[in-house]
Amino acid sequence: MARWGMVIDLDKCTACQACVVACQVENNVPFNKPEEAEKGRNIFWIKLVPFEEGRFPEAKVRFLPLPCMHCDEPPCVEVCPVDATNITPEGIVRQIFARCIGCRYCTTACPYTVRYFNWYPPDFPAPMQEAHNPDVSVRPKGVVEKCTLCHHRLQKARANAIAENRPLLPGEYTPACVESCPPKAMVFGDLDDPNSEVAQLARSPRAFRLLEELGTKPKVIYLAEGERSATTTG
Amino acid sequence: MDFQKSILEIRQRNIIMIGIGALIAFFVALVWPFTPSIEQPIQYNHQKHIQAGLECSTCHTLYENSAFAGLPQLDTCSTCHQEPLTESREEAKLLALIQQAKPLEWKQINRVPDHVYFSHRTHTVDREIGCATCHGPMEERTSPPTKPFFKWTMDACINCHEQRSATVDCNGCHR
Numbered sequence: 001m002a003r004w005g006m007v008i009d010l011d012k013c014t015a016c017q018a019c020v021v022a023c024q025v026e027n028n029v030p031f032n033k034p035e036e037a038e039k040g041r042n043i044f045w046i047k048l049v050p051f052e053e054g055r056f057p058e059a060k061v062r063f064l065p066l067p068c069m070h071c072d073e074p075p076c077v078e079v080c081p082v083d084a085t086n087i088t089p090e091g092i093v094r095q096i097f098a099r100c101i102g103c104r105y106c107t108t109a110c111p112y113t114v115r116y117f118n119w120y121p122p123d124f125p126a127p128m129q130e131a132h133n134p135d136v137s138v139r140p141k142g143v144v145e146k147c148t149l150c151h152h153r154l155q156k157a158r159a160n161a162i163a164e165n166r167p168l169l170p171g172e173y174t175p176a177c178v179e180s181c182p183p184k185a186m187v188f189g190d191l192d193d194p195n196s197e198v199a200q201l202a203r204s205p206r207a208f209r210l211l212e213e214l215g216t217k218p219k220v221i222y223l224a225e226g227e228r229s230a231t232t233t234g
Numbered sequence: 235m236d237f238q239k240s241i242l243e244i245r246q247r248n249i250i251m252i253g254i255g256a257l258i259a260f261f262v263a264l265v266w267p268f269t270p271s272i273e274q275p276i277q278y279n280h281q282k283h284i285q286a287g288l289e290c291s292t293c294h295t296l297y298e299n300s301a302f303a304g305l306p307q308l309d310t311c312s313t314c315h316q317e318p319l320t321e322s323r324e325e326a327k328l329l330a331l332i333q334q335a336k337p338l339e340w341k342q343i344n345r346v347p348d349h350v351y352f353s354h355r356t357h358t359v360d361r362e363i364g365c366a367t368c369h370g371p372m373e374e375r376t377s378p379p380t381k382p383f384f385k386w387t388m389d390a391c392i393n394c395h396e397q398r399s400a401t402v403d404c405n406g407c408h409r
Contacts, residue, residue, distance in 0.1 A: 098349050136350035152409045159353045162360045
């Protein structure tokens with residue numbers, strides 16, 4: 001059985017946010033009013049986090065695309081009282097929107113702050129309502145949502161594989177963010193398959209995981225920028 | 235005395251009114267379940283078409299190769315119904331629609347919630363589950379169904395999935 005994971009090469013990432021836009025469109029992520037955005041109530045299943053470093057004239061900004069880490073030991077799953085979020089045998093930390101009661105324990109438990117609460121009913125401008133992705137449900141007010149690794153694409157890919165009576169092929173299931181990445185900084189695949197590109201990159205000396213010390217075992221692996229990688233800094 | 239009399243009269247009138255009301259309510263309650271709640275553009279007769287040798291897939295063209303079954307459009311009907319084949323009033327309605335080039339607006343009866351992924355192809359072709367399992371004996375119907383045969387609840391889905399040892403993984407269906 002596959003263990004889905006993602007590698008993001010920070011050296012190749014140009015911070016263009018194509019992944020952010022692709023994700024919002026693919027998953028019917030609702031907009032928000034500017035005043036609510038100021039309260040931090042915007043929803044981004046993947047967001048670009050800036051890190052400012054140093055002072056002028058040596059100031060620098062680093063960017064980090066931040067989707068759900070799909071931890072192997074997810075803290076959010078531990079606290080959900082209704083089993084609305086749990087981890088699949090394939091390692092996707094899923095969110096069953098219809099089951100969520102909106103207690104927001106999971107948003108508090110998540111150390112990566114990638115879980116979002118729907119404070120308002122979804123409000124799309126008129127032409128956008130016609131442009132919804134029919135494969136993804138629009139979440140109602142009062143439930144928590146987050147990156148699902150585009151598992152609706154896995155559902156479809158698997159249905160195709162079953163129809164053709166064959167196993168799922170590598171590359172058949174890819175999330176929207178990975179597909180849209182112009183510099184191909186994001187790679188997606190089976191971490192348990194030692195020959196897959198994603199598994200090979202995950203073994204790279206540049207590889208690191210966010211907040212690894214918490215023991216969450218994230219399945220989103222970053223490749224450090226050249227000058228910070230273990231190969232160059234020793 | 236006059237006062238008492240008038241009260242008696244009012245009571246009698248009230249009792250009669252209540253009686254009439256109850257009678258009306260009784261007849262409404264009798265007829266109510268039989269009035270069709272959903273009006274289809276044509277009172278399509280499944281029985282006749284199946285007896286004429288048509289398969290489900292002749293009109294529901296999508297179910298064998300997609301998630302959806304597909305409700306037939308006028309093109310599908312007009313492959314046979316170019317000229318009146320019978321003296322049926324419903325066929326006359328259909329021919330009028332074809333002439334006016336108006337779309338056939340079927341009302342969908344069986345509908346899974348938006349947050350559920352259901353594939354007709356996976357169920358009927360890959361797992362070989364007959365249409366009648368969920369749709370009931372359509373070949374006996376002389377008019378379109380007004381309510382679903384299968385109760386589209388999660389319990390009902392899970393029941394069947396457990397019996398057939400199909401997936402009960404949340405992500406198998408939820409999206």
